[in-house]
Amino acid sequence: MKTLSFIHKGFMILMAVCLSMGVQSCKNDDDTFYLSHYYANALVTVKLSADNTPYLQLDDSTTLRPVNMTTSPFGEKEVRALTNFDFSDEATQGYDKAVFVNWIDSILTKPMAANLGETANMQTYGNDPVEILNDWITIAEDGYLTLRFATRWGNGQPHFVNLISTQNPENPYEVEFRHNAFGDLNGRMGDGLVAFKLNELPDTQGKTVKLTLKWNSFSGEKSAQFNYCTREATNPQATEITSIRYIEKVK
Known part of the structure; x- marks a missing residue:
């Protein structure tokens, strides 16, 4: 991991x-x-x-x-x-x-989406590759998971992004980023921004837990962990992003 x-x-x-x-x-x-x-x-x-x-x-x-x-x-x-x-x-x-x-x-601000089961998740949310950027905007705080991500953009089609619970019985704080490019899989790399409200997750009762994010990258499945406390500060350290690309359309 x-x-x-x-x-x-x-x-x-x-x-x-x-x-x-x-x-x-x-x-x-x-x-x-x-x-x-x-x-x-x-x-x-x-x-x-x-x-x-x-x-x-x-x-x-x-x-x-x-x-x-x-x-x-x-x-x-x-x-x-x-x-x-x-x-x-x-x-x-x-x-x-x-x-x-x-x-x-x-920033595009959305609630978490329902986990519909793998077949329906693929049909509705897709699983097209993205890279989650190691950036100060990528952070869990104030009840939100805010993400800066990069993928390929070609024809101007808005991409559909969602966050779902993996429904892992061993980890209720495991979530998955889903990306549906609607076939727009070619073109230059560009960035998108999205924030997901995490109020569907169990209340941490004032404790800080590890929030695990999973996603499908261009080189296979990846994951990252964030310090997460319901409506309490999480302030992980990060490295600097040295170049900024265009921000693309997402929904």
């Missing part, structure tokens, strides 16, 4: 474009956009408070008040998102930190 390691989310990756998603793109009076603002410097969960005020969950223990967001650009949905922010001197209003959001862009 192969185990991946991951870095803290403080390391920043270069994004191809700056997206505003309904918030201001720069806080400088002269609208100068600094180079550092092109980098994602956090992976967050976008949540709503009891009065529908948006806030950001940086990890399981740190909440951020986005001072320039009065409504969520994602409506009532709780989603995982990449963002670039600067810390703000404004009042935290009960959150851990106040931040000014330069841009924020959601």
Whole structure:
């Protein structure tokens, strides 16, 4: 079994474009956009408070008040998102930190899918090869498994990705990444991002367990383990991804 390691989310990756998603793109009076603002410097969960005020969950223990967001650009949905922010001197209003959001862009966020049995799983979810990238975005935290993966993309067809329980009686925290390319198996390598909500897994009751992820790679079956605790921080170490490719369409 192969185990991946991951870095803290403080390391920043270069994004191809700056997206505003309904918030201001720069806080400088002269609208100068600094180079550092092109980098994602956090992976967050976008949540709503009891009065529908948006806030950001940086990890399981740190909440951020986005001072320039009065409504969520994602409506009532709780989603995982990449963002670039600067810390703000404004009042935290009960959150851990106040931040000014330069841009924020959601990641495809999905629930786990039902295990239908192997024959139906193949028909519905496929089992086309992918590589799970050893990246700071690939992490289990705040009740989600967020994955950066790479595969071949050719004709622009959106690929279908899902996470199912393997229903392993010896390990209830074993899951499998399924990828259906709908025949789009040629072309260049490109990346996709997806986050799966893990609330279908048994509650860890405050304990940290090993979450095992299995997938079909281009060189055969692989697996990785993550530290996982229901809605508690998991912060495994990682190595740096040295090149960033285009982000492709997934559903």
